[in-house]
Amino acid sequence: MTETILAAERAICTPGEILATGMGFIPGKGTYRESDNIRAGRLGILSIEGKVLKLTPLSGTYLPKINDRIIGTVCDVLMTGWRMETNSPYSAVMNLKDATAEFIPRGADLTQYFDIGDNVMCKIINVTSQRLVDITTKGPGLRKLEGGRIIKVGPQKIPRIIGKEGSMLAIIKESTGCEIQAGQNGLIWIQGEPEAEIKAAKAIKKIEEEAHKSGLTEKIKTLLQ
Amino acid sequence: MTKEHLLKVLEKGIRYDGRKLTEYRPIKIETNISKSAEGSAKITIGETELIAGVKLGIETPYPDTPNQGNLMVNVELLPMSNSEFEVGPPGDNAVELARVVDRGIRESKAINTKKLCVKEKEKVWSVMIDICTINAAGGLFDAATLGAIAALQSTTMPKLEETTVNYDEKTKEKLPITRDPITVTVYKIGPYLIVDPLPEEEKEADARLTIALTRENTICALQKGGTEPLTTEIIEQMITIAQEKAPQLRKHLK
Numbered sequence: 001m002t003e004t005i006l007a008a009e010r011a012i013c014t015p016g017e018i019l020a021t022g023m024g025f026i027p028g029k030g031t032y033r034e035s036d037n038i039r040a041g042r043l044g045i046l047s048i049e050g051k052v053l054k055l056t057p058l059s060g061t062y063l064p065k066i067n068d069r070i071i072g073t074v075c076d077v078l079m080t081g082w083r084m085e086t087n088s089p090y091s092a093v094m095n096l097k098d099a100t101a102e103f104i105p106r107g108a109d110l111t112q113y114f115d116i117g118d119n120v121m122c123k124i125i126n127v128t129s130q131r132l133v134d135i136t137t138k139g140p141g142l143r144k145l146e147g148g149r150i151i152k153v154g155p156q157k158i159p160r161i162i163g164k165e166g167s168m169l170a171i172i173k174e175s176t177g178c179e180i181q182a183g184q185n186g187l188i189w190i191q192g193e194p195e196a197e198i199k200a201a202k203a204i205k206k207i208e209e210e211a212h213k214s215g216l217t218e219k220i221k222t223l224l225q
Numbered sequence: 226m227t228k229e230h231l232l233k234v235l236e237k238g239i240r241y242d243g244r245k246l247t248e249y250r251p252i253k254i255e256t257n258i259s260k261s262a263e264g265s266a267k268i269t270i271g272e273t274e275l276i277a278g279v280k281l282g283i284e285t286p287y288p289d290t291p292n293q294g295n296l297m298v299n300v301e302l303l304p305m306s307n308s309e310f311e312v313g314p315p316g317d318n319a320v321e322l323a324r325v326v327d328r329g330i331r332e333s334k335a336i337n338t339k340k341l342c343v344k345e346k347e348k349v350w351s352v353m354i355d356i357c358t359i360n361a362a363g364g365l366f367d368a369a370t371l372g373a374i375a376a377l378q379s380t381t382m383p384k385l386e387e388t389t390v391n392y393d394e395k396t397k398e399k400l401p402i403t404r405d406p407i408t409v410t411v412y413k414i415g416p417y418l419i420v421d422p423l424p425e426e427e428k429e430a431d432a433r434l435t436i437a438l439t440r441e442n443t444i445c446a447l448q449k450g451g452t453e454p455l456t457t458e459i460i461e462q463m464i465t466i467a468q469e470k471a472p473q474l475r476k477h478l479k
Contacts, residue, residue: 117227147227147229147230148227148230149230149231149241149425191230194233194234194237194239195237195239197234197241198239198241198242198243201241201242202243
């Protein structure tokens with residue numbers, strides 16, 4: 001049987017494109033096998049690691065992943081917790097025990113902790129095979145986000161917006177004086193003076209647009225001056 | 226998105242995207258984008274994007290207007306254009322939007338419907354305007370009317386043969402458009418009056434008033450929406466804003 005790879009490393013692949021033929025290769029993230037062929041499952045950049053083909057997505061919605069820090073919006077108050085929207089096809093549930101260290105008596109009004117419409121910086125603690133998502137607000141930096149506004153960006157662009165060890169976000173925070181929290185699910189919360197917020201939002205949009213280009217840090221620095 | 230935060234920003238006289246309170250996002254109009262429609266337009270206001278098409282057909286007139294053409298406006302809020310839109314029959318928002326556009330065109334007498342009469346009581350031209358949202362990011366009312374008028378202005382009459390309409394052969398005759406009404410929708414959030422809202426602002430608005438104006442700045446239709454009542458002074462302020470904005474919007478039409 002012939003085993004050939006048809007796409008180059010770091011090539012941009014479109015959904016359905018045949019990446020390799022033969023059983024010698026293994027489909028990784030974002031790819032799938034169809035009889036002898038390995039095809040791309042989404043738009044992305046190909047990386048070849050030995051026999052495994054992987055796609056780094058360039059577009060698409062957010063899919064919940066364990067240990068991701070996301071921004072959720074409370075959409076329902078349940079008997080023993082809260083249901084949150086996560087800017088993805090799956091909603092998440094935060095249980096009472098994961099919400100606060102405080103003692104909550106039986107029958108307490110849960111809206112005093114989190115009410116519908118509240119934005120919360122939280123962490124995913126579990127994702128089941130059926131995509132039931134559990135989240136928590138216990139942990140460093142996890143909290144309810146009071147006031148401020150939320151902007152949406154592509155979830156693939158979040159690592160670029162945060163930068164290496166948070167360097168890019170630090171530049172924006174420093175020069176605008178805004179408080180900024182970026183969630184892995186593509187939501188970014190900004191709070192500060194109205195003019196500063198607009199400046200920060202513009203800078204983030206610019207990073208999103210030019211995420212693939214190099215020398216972005218310098219560009220953002222000049223934009224913010 | 227809290228309302229207090231939004232009000233704090235509006236208090237400074239700026240919007241979430243840095244605009245002034247009564248400033249529109251950049252507007253772009255492209256006409257004749259569809260080959261099969263008699264007239265069409267694509268309009269973008271900031272991130273909001275919609276297309277309007279005009280189709281002409283021969284129908285029997287309504288009994289109360291035996292010598293006038295018919296006008297129909299239909300709006301589709303496509304589920305792909307906003308995550309809050311659902312599939313299925315038109316909802317309240319789509320129907321209201323269609324009626325506001327219809328009323329603006331009808332009450333301003335923008336189309337000379339008498340000229341659309343082919344044979345009294347038997348045959349008249351029917352003007353059907355279809356509006357589809359491509360991306361709904363606020364300010365649909367003003368965009369829809371602007372799109373409808375741009376599409377109407379670009380409409381050419383198809384050839385009328387004895388019994389049928391030959392759509393393949395286009396005549397040089399234009400649809401008899403006499404006026405170009407513009408709607409300006411003024412939103413009230415707290416004490417502030419704004420135009421061309423962002424989706425966030427639209428959600429938090431207390432009330433809105435859609436004002437249709439002719440070229441002479443005469444009001445020809447009104448539509449009030451939202452839960453909060455409006456006082457006479459507020460309505461007067463809204464009309465002043467609309468009369469100031471309408472000529473600016475009209476500049477984008479040919």
